[in-house]
Amino acid sequence: MALTDLNTLRPLLEKHGFSFSKGLGQNFLINAVVPRKIAENAKGNVLEIGPGAGCLTYELASRAEKVVAVEVDGRLLSVLSESLAEFSNVSVLHADILKTDLFSLFDGDFSVYANLPYYITTPVVMYLLESGAPIREITVMVQKEVADRFTAEPGDSDYGAVTASIGYYAKTEKLFSVSSGNFLPRPKVDSAVIRLTKISPPVSVRSRETLFRVIKSAFAMRRKTLVNNLKQEFYLSKDEGEAILEKLGFEKTVRGERLSLADYAKIADEIEKRKECEPA
Ligand code: SAM
Numbered sequence: 001m002a003l004t005d006l007n008t009l010r011p012l013l014e015k016h017g018f019s020f021s022k023g024l025g026q027n028f029l030i031n032a033v034v035p036r037k038i039a040e041n042a043k044g045n046v047l048e049i050g051p052g053a054g055c056l057t058y059e060l061a062s063r064a065e066k067v068v069a070v071e072v073d074g075r076l077l078s079v080l081s082e083s084l085a086e087f088s089n090v091s092v093l094h095a096d097i098l099k100t101d102l103f104s105l106f107d108g109d110f111s112v113y114a115n116l117p118y119y120i121t122t123p124v125v126m127y128l129l130e131s132g133a134p135i136r137e138i139t140v141m142v143q144k145e146v147a148d149r150f151t152a153e154p155g156d157s158d159y160g161a162v163t164a165s166i167g168y169y170a171k172t173e174k175l176f177s178v179s180s181g182n183f184l185p186r187p188k189v190d191s192a193v194i195r196l197t198k199i200s201p202p203v204s205v206r207s208r209e210t211l212f213r214v215i216k217s218a219f220a221m222r223r224k225t226l227v228n229n230l231k232q233e234f235y236l237s238k239d240e241g242e243a244i245l246e247k248l249g250f251e252k253t254v255r256g257e258r259l260s261l262a263d264y265a266k267i268a269d270e271i272e273k274r275k276e277c278e279p280a
Pocket of ligand 1: 026027029049052054055056070071072073076098117118120
């Protein structure tokens, strides 16, 4: 079924009484090249988030062993059973991905593919990474600006807490851009496909929770120096905050956007060490 062809897609959606919901981030692909390119390397077990009418699912099912597609919009279930009728290796789960137990989907590891609904891109990506589920890699289409943020380096204007946090779990790469004209309805922004390949954490820290608190607080107030942000989060005096940075060889006035994950790990460990030295 040519699911990206408007002459097929529109009548199919109409037949099932479907109309697009902006709130659910529904922008379906209408250029056959794009889902084919996203699914190019799919193999083994695949989780798809938000199959929509099934154009990417179709390409994934043609290549992978088993596909589980999680779709929150119940109105699409009858569409999907028609569009994917020829496949016996696909199951569609009517659920919200953020409430789905990722350990229950497959025996063994899996990869994730999606043209992600833009309203929950970062929560979904963090949910996947933080779950500890055996995910090999995540290939997803996101808003172009989000792709820039996820793949930024320290010092780039797009570098932020989410960039550093993702770096703890995965290596990121931008694969290709997709302009807004490739979707129905046409969104206001362009998109890009990125791949996150899971890695073992590149830093080891005394407390993972403290590391993520340091990262988050470093970007809490972008115009403030790191010391001022840390002071607030960890109830440090200015002198204590500056002493930590000086001991580690950072300037007292350094800002969060200049520091790498390894730098944050050193700061987090120093804060932990001080906690351990405090009288009970
Ligand atoms: N994969 C299709 C395509 O590329 O044409 C549709 C992509 S569309 C951008 C996003 C899809 O995610 C929609 O089908 C939407 O209903 C679904 N969705 C939105 N929120 C979701 C959630 N929390 N869990 C699962 N699916 C969701």
